[in-house]
Amino acid sequence: MTSDSGPAPLPPRRGQKLPSGRGPGRPPAELLRRLRARHATDPVTHVERVPARAGEPAAWPAWAPEELRAAFARRGVVAPWRHQAEAAELAYAGRHVVVATGTASGKSLAYQLPALATLLTDPRATVLYLAPTKALAADQLRAVAGLELEGVRPACYDGDTPRTEREWIRRHSRFVLTNPDMLHHGILPGHAHWSGFLRRLAYVVIDECHTYRGVFGSHVAHVLRRLRRQCARYGRTPVFVLASATSGDPATAAGRLTGLPVAAVTEDTSPRGGVTFALWEPPLLPPPSVGEEVADLVSVRRSALRETADLLADSVVEGVRTLAFVRSRRGAEVVAANARRALDEAVPGLGDRVAAYRAGYLREERRELERALLHGDLLGLASTNALELGVDLVGLDSVLICGWPGTRASLWQQAGRAGRSGDEALAVLVARDDPLDTYLVHHPEALFGRPVEATVLDPANPYVLAPQLACAAHEAPLTAADLELFGEGAKEAVDSLVEAGALRQRPTGWYWRHRERPEVDLRGEDGAPVCVVEESTGRLLGTVDGGSSHFLVHPGAVYLHQGVSYVVDSLDLADGCALVHAEEPDWSTHARDVTSLSVVSVRSYVDAGPVGLFLGEVDVTSQVVSYQRRRIATGEVIDTRPLDLPARELRTVAVWFTVSPGSLATAGVEAADIPGALHAAEHAGIGLLPLMATCDRWDIGGLSTALHPDTEAPTVFVYDGHPGGAGFAERAYRTAAAWLRATRDAIAECGCETGCPSCVQSPKCGNGNNPLSKPDAVKVLDVVLANLARGNAAQASPAGAAGATGSDEATDGGPAGSGEATDGGLRDAAPGGAAGGSGAAAGGGSREAALPRQDGRASERTVTGGSSTPD
Ligand SMILES: [Zn+2]
Ligand SMILES: [Zn+2]
Numbered sequence: 001m002t003s004d005s006g007p008a009p010l011p012p013r014r015g016q017k018l019p020s021g022r023g024p025g026r027p028p029a030e031l032l033r034r035l036r037a038r039h040a041t042d043p044v045t046h047v048e049r050v051p052a053r054a055g056e057p058a059a060w061p062a063w064a065p066e067e068l069r070a071a072f073a074r075r076g077v078v079a080p081w082r083h084q085a086e087a088a089e090l091a092y093a094g095r096h097v098v099v100a101t102g103t104a105s106g107k108s109l110a111y112q113l114p115a116l117a118t119l120l121t122d123p124r125a126t127v128l129y130l131a132p133t134k135a136l137a138a139d140q141l142r143a144v145a146g147l148e149l150e151g152v153r154p155a156c157y158d159g160d161t162p163r164t165e166r167e168w169i170r171r172h173s174r175f176v177l178t179n180p181d182m183l184h185h186g187i188l189p190g191h192a193h194w195s196g197f198l199r200r201l202a203y204v205v206i207d208e209c210h211t212y213r214g215v216f217g218s219h220v221a222h223v224l225r226r227l228r229r230q231c232a233r234y235g236r237t238p239v240f241v242l243a244s245a246t247s248g249d250p251a252t253a254a255g256r257l258t259g260l261p262v263a264a265v266t267e268d269t270s271p272r273g274g275v276t277f278a279l280w281e282p283p284l285l286p287p288p289s290v291g292e293e294v295a296d297l298v299s300v301r302r303s304a305l306r307e308t309a310d311l312l313a314d315s316v317v318e319g320v321r322t323l324a325f326v327r328s329r330r331g332a333e334v335v336a337a338n339a340r341r342a343l344d345e346a347v348p349g350l351g352d353r354v355a356a357y358r359a360g361y362l363r364e365e366r367r368e369l370e371r372a373l374l375h376g377d378l379l380g381l382a383s384t385n386a387l388e389l390g391v392d393l394v395g396l397d398s399v400l401i402c403g404w405p406g407t408r409a410s411l412w413q414q415a416g417r418a419g420r421s422g423d424e425a426l427a428v429l430v431a432r433d434d435p436l437d438t439y440l441v442h443h444p445e446a447l448f449g450r451p452v453e454a455t456v457l458d459p460a461n462p463y464v465l466a467p468q469l470a471c472a473a474h475e476a477p478l479t480a481a482d483l484e485l486f487g488e489g490a491k492e493a494v495d496s497l498v499e500a501g502a503l504r505q506r507p508t509g510w511y512w513r514h515r516e517r518p519e520v521d522l523r524g525e526d527g528a529p530v531c532v533v534e535e536s537t538g539r540l541l542g543t544v545d546g547g548s549s550h551f552l553v554h555p556g557a558v559y560l561h562q563g564v565s566y567v568v569d570s571l572d573l574a575d576g577c578a579l580v581h582a583e584e585p586d587w588s589t590h591a592r593d594v595t596s597l598s599v600v601s602v603r604s605y606v607d608a609g610p611v612g613l614f615l616g617e618v619d620v621t622s623q624v625v626s627y628q629r630r631r632i633a634t635g636e637v638i639d640t641r642p643l644d645l646p647a648r649e650l651r652t653v654a655v656w657f658t659v660s661p662g663s664l665a666t667a668g669v670e671a672a673d674i675p676g677a678l679h680a681a682e683h684a685g686i687g688l689l690p691l692m693a694t695c696d697r698w699d700i701g702g703l704s705t706a707l708h709p710d711t712e713a714p715t716v717f718v719y720d721g722h723p724g725g726a727g728f729a730e731r732a733y734r735t736a737a738a739w740l741r742a743t744r745d746a747i748a749e750c751g752c753e754t755g756c757p758s759c760v761q762s763p764k765c766g767n768g769n770n771p772l773s774k775p776d777a778v779k780v781l782d783v784v785l786a787n788l789a790r791g792n793a794a795q796a797s798p799a800g801a802a803g804a805t806g807s808d809e810a811t812d813g814g815p816a817g818s819g820e821a822t823d824g825g826l827r828d829a830a831p832g833g834a835a836g837g838s839g840a841a842a843g844g845g846s847r848e849a850a851l852p853r854q855d856g857r858a859s860e861r862t863v864t865g866g867s868s869t870p871d
Pocket of ligand 1: 750751752753755756757758759760
């Protein structure tokens with residue numbers, strides 16, 4: 001521990017040279033005490049002490065060549081930690097392995113060791129390394145090149161690689177670093193050029209593999225199967241070595257990703273300093289004053305951005321090197337700017353010790369900022385997510401996390417930047433005004449001492465599988481054996497491609513019929529992105545993903561870009577272009593849409609008496625039909641203007657529950673309040689789902705209705721906002737009891753009277769957060785939970801009666817009355833899937849609410865002053 005207990009250093013005065021070098025390393029408890037003391041009411045809801053850990057070194061494996069050991073020793077590695085050695089041994093023995101341990105635990109050594117040892121002992125062998133970002137691959141290149149091993153010739157091969165160098169790399173590099181996009185677009189389609197490399201491929205390293213989740217993860221899973229297929233054609237079966245942040249059940253996730261049996265090494269044996277972890281809830285605001293925009297959402301708390309900026313400034317004043325994680329780029333800029341301003345007001349010049357750090361910067365600039373922070377020239381940095389940061393940036397005095405980063409895995413990844421070995425550090429999670437953040441700072445047990453989430457991906461998604469099989473067929477005709485490789489659903493997908501005329505079936509297999517390659521984007525959004533162009537100058541301001549364009553850049557929309565306000569003149573969907581002009585009107589625009597949902601099929605269900613729980617396919621049809629203009633100052637609606645935009649359809653996977661009107665009446669929910677009760681439960685349920693699935697609130701949509709024609713009952717739907725589903729609704733179904741329990745508690749425990757953004761209001765409601773009934777939502781969820789628990793108890797599973805988590809996995813196979821649906825309480829809904837405006841028929845005593853309420857990524861975003869970011 002460095003010097004501490006002395007008085008705070010005096011901030012430097014104007015003209016005085018600013019102190020350089022590290023901060024004084026004030027002990028975290030003392031720093032936290034000072035930060036807390038600045039508030040009238042204590043913002044800290046919980047303090048968790050994460051103890052220091054001593055490292056467990058292991059011997060170098062006997063097979064590691066002396067040359068390699070010496071190279072690592074030059075870099076300061078005298079011996080591996082035990083987890084590194086274990087993973088390396090498995091890989092060297094030919095087992096596929098995933099090492100899933102914390103930030104800065106030295107995962108790279110775990111794959112470098114077997115990979116480089118093999119390259120040194122087998123002069124023909126090659127290694128392919130995949131990173132999710134080009135920056136990470138460049139970092140890794142630097143690390144491997146720095147070992148200066150003879151004959152390895154590491155090289156990055158990505159979109160930035162000059163054409164003139166590509167040929168050389170293919171022929172001579174034995175350690176090629178790239179990303180899944182390049183593998184998909186470049187290497188696999190051009191496999192003939194890579195045959196020499198592939199036929200000698202010993203290892204495939206997949207770094208940061210937990211980032212391959214959702215739809216993107218499902219695509220990458222098939223890119224890897226395509227890689228395995230090409231290797232097999234060249235007579236090679238490489239060993240896969242994966243590195244993951246700490247994640248739940250990494251063996252299963254890595255197995256889904258690669259399609260191979262994978263062993264997991266999860267025990268982190270590297271040393272680390274202790275961390276004091278505080279949960280921080282910004283204070284309540286006085287009631288909104290005139291002149292503040294309130295729109296649909298009435299904030300009751302100080303914003304997390306402002307609070308984080310203050311904490312950053314305060315930490316800098318204390319001389320503590322602090323990294324603040326902020327979810328959006330703009331948020332990072334705002335935090336840095338506010339902290340700088342506050343510091344300059346206190347001491348002119350002190351603001352220079354704080355900077356923002358984000359993806360748009362060049363790598364050299366970013367590394368320079370990191371270096372400045374590590375050396376103490378900078379004391380504060382506000383950054384977007386952890387992946388963009390260099391691997392060396394660890395050992396900070398303090399980390400601020402502005403808003404729940406979405407998963408416990410990311411939380412630990414970010415907090416892991418704090419704490420040098422032997423030194424104490426502070427981490428603070430600052431809650432945003434939203435149900436999940438609020439729930440978490442009041443339920444530390446949901447954060448600490450619980451396993452981190454599993455990475456969710458669904459390779460069987462037909463919307464991923466079919467285009468990937470088309471790519472595979474373009475690379476080489478598909479055979480029956482290939483269908484096995486691509487797994488569940490492959491045969492159906494191939495049949496659909498034949499039917500669509502993309503593939504031709506011959507006795508020897510399935511052949512791609514076209515000259516051109518299929519166009520498939522791994523990170524594809526729904527629809528091509530729309531360019532936002534300033535008409536007078538032709539300048540491209542930015543892009544909006546296709547799914548959001550109807551909401552954000554419809555004609556007349558106020559669009560905010562980097563703090564400048566524009567008004568949209570026209571939206572050309574065919575050209576994917578919105579023309580705008582700079583203008584700062586005193587209103588904001590809010591798109592409205594109508595959504596209907598019809599059930600296509602039911603995959604699985606639980607019959608729990610008056611309650612039903614379902615998982616299945618649905619068709620969601622939505623159309624942006626109008627927008628409101630509202631005065632920024634007062635929120636007053638100026639007018640509603642019609643829009644002429646086409647309807648859009650989404651076939652996806654949903655989880656839904658039904659509750660009989662009788663049981664609701666018994667629970668004290670009046671018929672007239674059912675729409676508001678369901679709507680509120682739906683909002684909170686969407687807000688809390690990221691607790692269970694590795695998704696974002698914006699990845700999922702919802703719809704609630706007092707009477708749905710397909711279920712003939714009051715129903716709440718929550719669906720994946722991606723075509724074909726991304727595995728989130730499935731996860732919600734499997735963890736329904738725990739998910740809905742957390743939802744219920746979040747609503748019941750919120751201190752507000754009638755609902756707020758921390759519980760039942762949604763930042764993206766298509767119905768203006770109306771109607772909402774907070775107390776009735778609790779009653780609805782109580783009915784659902786009681787009946788689900790009873791249903792599961794009847795199944796006599798040992799922990800069946802336990803509320804929160806006992807019934808987690810039970811819904812899926814076991815309980816009486818569950819199983820593949822043939823009839824199950826559900827009228828078999830329009831199998832053809834023609835979405836027949838079903839939702840609009842919602843009756844059930846709803847008053848103004850003739851339309852079902854929805855919240856869909858693909859269906860709406862409320863534009864407040866042009867910004868779509870939640871913060
Ligand atoms: Zn509330
Ligand atoms: Zn809503």
